[in-house]
Amino acid sequence: MTAWYEESFGKEYLSLYAHRDLAEACANISAIHALLALSKDEPLLDLACGAGRCLVALRRAGFHRLVGLDLSADLLQAAAEALTDEGVAEAPIVTPGAHDLPEPAPQRVVLVQADMRRIPYRDYFATILSIFTSFGYFEADDENEAVLRSAYDALRPGGVFLMDYLSRDWVIDNLVPEDERRQPGRHVHNRRRLSPDGRRVEKVTTVTPDGGEAHQFRESVRLYSESDMRRLLAAAGFRSVAAYGSLSGDCCTPQSSRLVLVAHKEPCP
Ligand SMILES: C[S@@+](CC[C@H](N)C(=O)[O-])C[C@H]1O[C@@H](n2cnc3c(N)ncnc32)[C@H](O)[C@@H]1O
Numbered sequence: 001m002t003a004w005y006e007e008s009f010g011k012e013y014l015s016l017y018a019h020r021d022l023a024e025a026c027a028n029i030s031a032i033h034a035l036l037a038l039s040k041d042e043p044l045l046d047l048a049c050g051a052g053r054c055l056v057a058l059r060r061a062g063f064h065r066l067v068g069l070d071l072s073a074d075l076l077q078a079a080a081e082a083l084t085d086e087g088v089a090e091a092p093i094v095t096p097g098a099h100d101l102p103e104p105a106p107q108r109v110v111l112v113q114a115d116m117r118r119i120p121y122r123d124y125f126a127t128i129l130s131i132f133t134s135f136g137y138f139e140a141d142d143e144n145e146a147v148l149r150s151a152y153d154a155l156r157p158g159g160v161f162l163m164d165y166l167s168r169d170w171v172i173d174n175l176v177p178e179d180e181r182r183q184p185g186r187h188v189h190n191r192r193r194l195s196p197d198g199r200r201v202e203k204v205t206t207v208t209p210d211g212g213e214a215h216q217f218r219e220s221v222r223l224y225s226e227s228d229m230r231r232l233l234a235a236a237g238f239r240s241v242a243a244y245g246s247l248s249g250d251c252c253t254p255q256s257s258r259l260v261l262v263a264h265k266e267p268c269p
Contacts, residue, residue, distance in 0.1 A: 004218040005137045009072040014051055016188065016205060016217070020132060025053035028131060029061050031247040032162060036262065038063075042126030043104055045069060047151065048116055048134030052079025055109055056086050064106040067125070069114055076111050083109050096120035117146040119154040128155060130163040136200075136222035144222055148236035155265040161238065163261045164247060168223040170257045171201050185210050199223060226252060229261055238263035 038044070040063045046054050049068030052075075058066055070076050076093050083091040089107040094100075096114050101121070104110045114120055116134070128151050138144050151161050172194065180189040189206045200220050208214040224232065226243050233241045241263045245256025252259065 003138075004220055006071065008217040008219060009050070009070075010074045011078075012207065012217070013072075013075070014078065015183075016207070020053070022053045022056055025057040025131075026060065028164070028247050029054060029057040031249075032129065033061060035244075035247065035249045036127075036160060036162065038127050038160070040064065043067060043124055044127040044129070045119070045121070045125045045154065047119070047128050047130045049079060049111070050075045050132075050134075052076075052082045052111075054129065054131050055079060056082050059083070059086060059088065059109070065104040067104050067110045067112060067121075069112040069116065069119060071113065071115055073113060076113055079111055083111075117143060117150055119150045121154040123153075123156045125155050126159050128159070128161045130161075130165075132164055133166050133221060135163060135165050136224060137220070138222070139220075141222070144224075145232055145236065148232055148238070152237045152265060157265055158267050159265045161233075161261075161263045161265075163229075163263075165229070165259045165261065166201075166221065166223070167245070167252075167256050167259045168225045169254055171223060174257075175201070186212075194223075195220070226259055229259065233261065233263045237265065239266050240264045 043065045044058065044063055046068045049055055049070050052068060055066055055068050068079055080091040080093055088109050091109045091111055092102060093111045093113055096112065102108060102110055112120065135147060136144055155161060175192055175194065177193060178191050180187065187208045190203060192201065192203045195202055200222050203219040205217045206214050230241050241261060243252045244250060244260040245252040246258055247260055
């Protein structure tokens with residue numbers, strides 16, 4: 001059976017999440033840079049980059065050694081187009097094994113089609129960003145932990161990993177079981193629930209085009225708490241893990257809607 005994350009991130013994902021746009025990405029990148037004072041001259045990986053809105057925002061902010069990695073061919077194609085529209089001369093989509101991985105450069109943003117459990121770099125990036133709940137997708141905990149191990153291995157010593165993840169308690173307390181909306185030419189219905197064991201949040205979106213047949217998109221994300229994440233990051237090798245309630249560095253409280261984790265590969269600053 002095809003995993004949900006292999007079929008739910010096609011072209012239609014972009015129209016369902018149209019509010020997750022470039023303006024939001026620019027605000028996020030500006031907040032992250034204020035929080036971490038990242039080097040703009042060192043390689044940075046946008047892990048699970050999707051259609052590239054954060055890569056475009058990073059370029060606009062002056063970062064110029066950028067790599068994006070994602071599994072979705074459709075979203076990587078959209079990322080390449082967005083970067084080209086932004087004036088980037090080259091945005092090659094490369095598959096590890098089939099291609100040599102080109103160096104990122106001011107006029108070249110490298111887009112890697114790969115699984116986040118197997119990032120094809122070692123001791124390379126100064127920074128890895130994982131934005132907008134791109135973690136917890138796999139059924140088995142060990143597979144989710146493999147993402148953290150892979151990010152750790154891909155960072156150079158002293159590198160930083162920032163993960164913008166959901167807040168488990170906020171999701172549980174604010175779960176809207178059902179909603180629907182009309183969009184031009186279609187009806188969109190969302191159903192959300194906790195899995196019977198309470199470990200995941202699951203969402204089924206049913207899109208019914210006017211006069212057409214309904215089709216569904218699934219999402220299922222593991223709900224790790226802050227202490228779970230601290231434990232998993234430490235087990236992957238990370239040190240000096242900090243947790244925030246937003247990308248602006250607000251304190252993590254029970255009311256925080258996000259959990260932002262910042263972890264370093266030794267030597268820590
Ligand atoms: C919620 S979206 C976030 C996209 C992007 N970070 C953003 O903020 O717009 C999650 C992304 O994870 C990607 N993804 C899902 N499973 C993946 C996997 N196993 N390996 C790499 N990327 C994956 C999807 O294709 C999608 O682009």
